[in-house]
Amino acid sequence: MSNTLPASNTVNITMIEITKTQKSRSLILAGITSLLLSACGDSNTKSEELPVIAEPEPTPIVNSINNNAGGPDQSQGDCDAVTEGVNWNALMTETCRNLSDYNLFEDNMNPTENPTNGGVAFNLAVPLFTDYASKYRFAFIPEGKQINYSEDEVLDFPVGTVLVKTFTMPANTADRDGEELIIETRLLIHRESGWVARPYYWADTTDAKIAITGKTIEGMTTTHKGELKTFSYSVPKASACTSCHSVVPLIQGADDMRQPIFKPIGPKARNLNIDHVYKDNTANQLQYLSDNQVLIGLPADLSTIDKYSQFSDDDNLETLPHEQVMDTARAYLDINCAHCHRSELTIPEENYAGPAGGSGLQMEYNRDYAENPQRFGTCKIAVAGGHEDYPADVIPGSPESSYLLFRMNTNIQRHRMPELGRSTIHQEGVALINYWIKHLPQADCSKP
Amino acid sequence: MISNGIIGKQHWKKSLILSAILATLSLSGCGGDDGVNGTNGIDGIQGATGTDGVDGDDGTSATTDPAMITSSGFAFPADAIFVQPHAIDGDDITDELVLALFEVPAGSTIVMPQGNFIVSETIAIAAADNITLTGYGINETTLDFTNSTGDDGIRFEGGVGLSIRDFTVLEANKNGIKVVSANGVYIAYTGTVWNGPLEEDNGAYGLYPLQSQNILIEHNYAYGSADAGVYVGQSNNIVIRDNVAKNNVAGIEIENSTMADVYDNVAIGNTGGILAFDLPGLIQAYGGNIRIFNNEVIANNAENVGSGAVGIVPPGTGALIFSVSDVEIYNNNFTNNETSSIEVASYFLANDDVNAYPTTYGATMANGWSPLTKNIYIHDNNISRSGANPRGDLITDIVAGYTLMLGQTMPAILYGGIGESLANSGFIGGFNAIVGADAAADGVNYNPYTTKDLVCASGNIDSNSAASALEFADVNIGVVFTTDPTTPVLESDTVQANTRLLNCTQPRLAPAVVTFRGKKYGCNGDDVATLACAL
Numbered sequence: 001m002s003n004t005l006p007a008s009n010t011v012n013i014t015m016i017e018i019t020k021t022q023k024s025r026s027l028i029l030a031g032i033t034s035l036l037l038s039a040c041g042d043s044n045t046k047s048e049e050l051p052v053i054a055e056p057e058p059t060p061i062v063n064s065i066n067n068n069a070g071g072p073d074q075s076q077g078d079c080d081a082v083t084e085g086v087n088w089n090a091l092m093t094e095t096c097r098n099l100s101d102y103n104l105f106e107d108n109m110n111p112t113e114n115p116t117n118g119g120v121a122f123n124l125a126v127p128l129f130t131d132y133a134s135k136y137r138f139a140f141i142p143e144g145k146q147i148n149y150s151e152d153e154v155l156d157f158p159v160g161t162v163l164v165k166t167f168t169m170p171a172n173t174a175d176r177d178g179e180e181l182i183i184e185t186r187l188l189i190h191r192e193s194g195w196v197a198r199p200y201y202w203a204d205t206t207d208a209k210i211a212i213t214g215k216t217i218e219g220m221t222t223t224h225k226g227e228l229k230t231f232s233y234s235v236p237k238a239s240a241c242t243s244c245h246s247v248v249p250l251i252q253g254a255d256d257m258r259q260p261i262f263k264p265i266g267p268k269a270r271n272l273n274i275d276h277v278y279k280d281n282t283a284n285q286l287q288y289l290s291d292n293q294v295l296i297g298l299p300a301d302l303s304t305i306d307k308y309s310q311f312s313d314d315d316n317l318e319t320l321p322h323e324q325v326m327d328t329a330r331a332y333l334d335i336n337c338a339h340c341h342r343s344e345l346t347i348p349e350e351n352y353a354g355p356a357g358g359s360g361l362q363m364e365y366n367r368d369y370a371e372n373p374q375r376f377g378t379c380k381i382a383v384a385g386g387h388e389d390y391p392a393d394v395i396p397g398s399p400e401s402s403y404l405l406f407r408m409n410t411n412i413q414r415h416r417m418p419e420l421g422r423s424t425i426h427q428e429g430v431a432l433i434n435y436w437i438k439h440l441p442q443a444d445c446s447k448p
Numbered sequence: 449m450i451s452n453g454i455i456g457k458q459h460w461k462k463s464l465i466l467s468a469i470l471a472t473l474s475l476s477g478c479g480g481d482d483g484v485n486g487t488n489g490i491d492g493i494q495g496a497t498g499t500d501g502v503d504g505d506d507g508t509s510a511t512t513d514p515a516m517i518t519s520s521g522f523a524f525p526a527d528a529i530f531v532q533p534h535a536i537d538g539d540d541i542t543d544e545l546v547l548a549l550f551e552v553p554a555g556s557t558i559v560m561p562q563g564n565f566i567v568s569e570t571i572a573i574a575a576a577d578n579i580t581l582t583g584y585g586i587n588e589t590t591l592d593f594t595n596s597t598g599d600d601g602i603r604f605e606g607g608v609g610l611s612i613r614d615f616t617v618l619e620a621n622k623n624g625i626k627v628v629s630a631n632g633v634y635i636a637y638t639g640t641v642w643n644g645p646l647e648e649d650n651g652a653y654g655l656y657p658l659q660s661q662n663i664l665i666e667h668n669y670a671y672g673s674a675d676a677g678v679y680v681g682q683s684n685n686i687v688i689r690d691n692v693a694k695n696n697v698a699g700i701e702i703e704n705s706t707m708a709d710v711y712d713n714v715a716i717g718n719t720g721g722i723l724a725f726d727l728p729g730l731i732q733a734y735g736g737n738i739r740i741f742n743n744e745v746i747a748n749n750a751e752n753v754g755s756g757a758v759g760i761v762p763p764g765t766g767a768l769i770f771s772v773s774d775v776e777i778y779n780n781n782f783t784n785n786e787t788s789s790i791e792v793a794s795y796f797l798a799n800d801d802v803n804a805y806p807t808t809y810g811a812t813m814a815n816g817w818s819p820l821t822k823n824i825y826i827h828d829n830n831i832s833r834s835g836a837n838p839r840g841d842l843i844t845d846i847v848a849g850y851t852l853m854l855g856q857t858m859p860a861i862l863y864g865g866i867g868e869s870l871a872n873s874g875f876i877g878g879f880n881a882i883v884g885a886d887a888a889a890d891g892v893n894y895n896p897y898t899t900k901d902l903v904c905a906s907g908n909i910d911s912n913s914a915a916s917a918l919e920f921a922d923v924n925i926g927v928v929f930t931t932d933p934t935t936p937v938l939e940s941d942t943v944q945a946n947t948r949l950l951n952c953t954q955p956r957l958a959p960a961v962v963t964f965r966g967k968k969y970g971c972n973g974d975d976v977a978t979l980a981c982a983l
């Protein structure tokens with residue numbers, strides 16, 4: 001261990017220098033490209049112009065994500081088309097029967113690594129809990145398209161983007177690189193008309209098939225901290241995706257006919273603001289996207305961006321700094337609850353809320369707790385349902401009497417939260433929120 | 449470890465075909481407004497809801513083919529999508545239903561088969577556009593969610609012009625039919641049922657539109673909810689008529705909603721028959737302009753097995769008006785409600801820590817929520833046999849005050865007026881500083897009550913009120929008030945008399961109007977000539 005330390009340090013330093021050089025260059029390029037793009041849109045000519053103008057630039061294009069990856073060309077897709085890269089057109093218009101029809105991975109039997117050109121892997125600092133499953137995430141961005149940075153919301157992915165998430169169940173959660181069962185691969189596809197969700201289920205190891213109606217898998221098992229857990233794993237129906245993945249209009253009058261808007265949840269800047277091990281180097285994920293000209297608008301100083309502390313099931317809450325645990329709890333509530341339990345704040349569309357904003361419980365990471373603790377459930381009586389043993393959602397100092405914690409800690413459908421994607425109790429998440437409630441400032445409903 | 453296949457192979461082929469058809473339809477139907485307006489489905493709805501019956505005023509001739517019409521007389525359009533038409537009792541139709549409703553094209557009518565079927569998951573329908581989800585009738589099509597792994601039975605998220613009709617949802621784990629953030633919600637001839645005794649683990653809400661607009665709920669049956677059988681929350685422009693709510697904790701509940709008419713319903717055997725609430729902390733901070741009239745409110749004496757907000761309702765409550773203003777309750781029949789026929793109370797009854805309100809509720813008070821209840825007009829109700837066995841944790845002291853200390857019958861109309869006492873004494877005038885500009889402009893304040901703020905009762909009829917006849921010749925009215933708002937725990941006094949109390953009138957409230965698929969419903973719509981609307 002001590003022998004290898006100096007060597008790896010050297011490597012790191014070198015890489016940082018490379019990264020810096022790349023960054024300044026790519027920033028300029030990104031600026032030029034965005035100008036070109038907007039000009040193209042106005043004159044109604046398509047991207048054929050791009051390479052022509054870019055060609056005089058003598059420096060090689062610094063883009064290892066989607067250079068030459070192609071993209072959708074507005075023509076009708078074909079699930080049977082044999083494409084060298086991603087089958088973009090099929091993604092844009094078709095619901096293909098087989099996951100492999102989209103040609104998203106170099107090895108179509110392995111959706112956990114080696115995306116086809118255009119795809120880049122990413123992780124989330126704090127993921128949504130799904131029955132201790134492992135998740136492999138990739139973003140596919142068409143060539144020449146860029147993600148616009150957003151401070152508080154999900155990054156603004158261009159039309160043509162496909163977010164791909166594969167769920168696997170490790171035999172043992174202590175060894176997530178070891179034996180695992182590939183269960184499902186979910187696609188979020190940004191089409192011209194908005195985002196759509198397409199779930200694929202791996203009934204066998206050769207390919208995944210479209211599963212509009214979802215799938216319940218009885219007898220799923222994993223060993224977690226030495227305990228064998230057996231449960232029924234639920235692959236959600238395609239229509240269930242909107243239950244979490246949308247914001248709904250706060251209807252402003254009898255003539256307001258606005259509809260919900262489908263959105264991704266996880267890839268917000270604050271949740272991507274961590275290092276990732278890429279093929280050639282380790283880098284901050286946001287910086288990497290920016291350096292590869294795929295993300296534009298990233299603040300030069302990464303330290304100005306909100307950042308979740310990473311949360312692991314192996315963390316010992318008692319030994320971590322108090323402030324970090326409290327902050328991680330907020331991150332956990334943000335990713336596990338606030339996709340539904342949110343309202344307005346930084347939602348870019350005016351008068352929209354999460355599907356459960358109406359409950360009065362709103363737990364976004366960027367919401368100020370002190371400004372209105374009741375938004376976080378503090379001393380708030382459950383509007384719908386409730387349980388006689390738990391008089392308020394959150395009773396600071398008394399997690400054992402808080403309805404919110406009870407709902408995280410039960411599998412009774414009537415009370416279970418989150419509503420979808422959880423058949424087991426996330427004991428570490430429960431412990432984290434238990435800590436948070438216990439240490440919140442005393443409130444009127446707290447026990448004296 | 450994994451059972452084979454997504455769904456059985458045969459299913460698989462069928463569903464592929466179906467989804468292919470649906471996909472094609474949805475693509476070609478993108479701009480298809482014509483499809484919406486021109487289909488018979490809409491005419492059929494209008495016909496069925498009209499007072500003239502099936503044919504309505506649109507002249508759609510009723511089909512005689514029983515495969516093409518519901519028991520309520522709704523005739524399916526020719527392009528209706530039939531889900532598993534040959535399914536037999538006990539079949540699980542979840543997958544087929546999910547496929548038929550997935551990204552369903554605008555204007556579609558989806559027909560669920562006749563019989564009793566198992567549904568094993570929540571049916572979620574997002575952003576639907578003028579679709580009709582129908583069975584063959586409230587007794588003809590039943591979806592049994594007993595073994596569902598989901599929470600709600602059916603859930604609509606967003607949507608415009610949603611018609612839900614002619615089936616029953618049985619034993620949902622959580623809510624029966626939930627609709628959130630929709631404009632245009634029509635629920636008719638539909639049941640939500642939790643069978644057996646009323647128990648706390650029965651489901652929550654039966655019919656449950658939330659944060660929606662233009663809601664018409666009629667001819668439905670809600671039984672056995674551990675919360676509210678028919679509930680409308682944070683919504684506006686609402687008509688609830690001709691429903692039966694039986695054996696729920698709350699029969700019919702209007703919460704943080706404005707412009708609501710509740711008439712011609714039967715609320716029987718619930719803990720509380722008809723409720724109007726404003727609860728703190730919600731996005732739509734407060735409601736108002738709620739009219740409750742010409743309902744039968746009978747024997748709402750079930751023990752309260754509810755939790756959360758509804759858990760406070762005293763068993764034996766006919767109607768409870770709680771922390772909401774601008775409500776008119778008239779020409780209802782209240783019979784055999786064992787605590788009180790009509791209860792009106794400020795939120796101070798539930799939380800009397802007056803000094804804590806600015807910290808506990810400050811943000812929602814800024815948005816206009818108020819613990820006070822103002823401008824309540826109770827008139828021309830017919831009240832029989834009220835107060836035979838008064839009880840309820842919320843009002844234990846009040847019940848004791850009347851029955852034990854004063855030795856009287858519990859009042860048939862009970863006003864928990866501590867909030868008014870506090871306002872009139874000037875003790876909570878400081879709360880005005882919390883009220884935001886919009887709410888203040890809308891009249892929310894903590895000033896002493898003026899004439900237009902009063903709770904009034906007039907012209908109510910004591911109809912064979914045997915229990916009270918000994919003491920009062922007229923409907924007995926009770927008022928709870930406080931003479932010393934400075935006590936930390938509010939000391940309350942009670943008084944009871946007949947028409948001497950609350951003796952005033954208020955201006956009549958405006959009718960609610962629901963606009964659904966271009967047609968107006970309610971007392972200024974299709975019911976303009978009915979008896980109830982003339983009251």
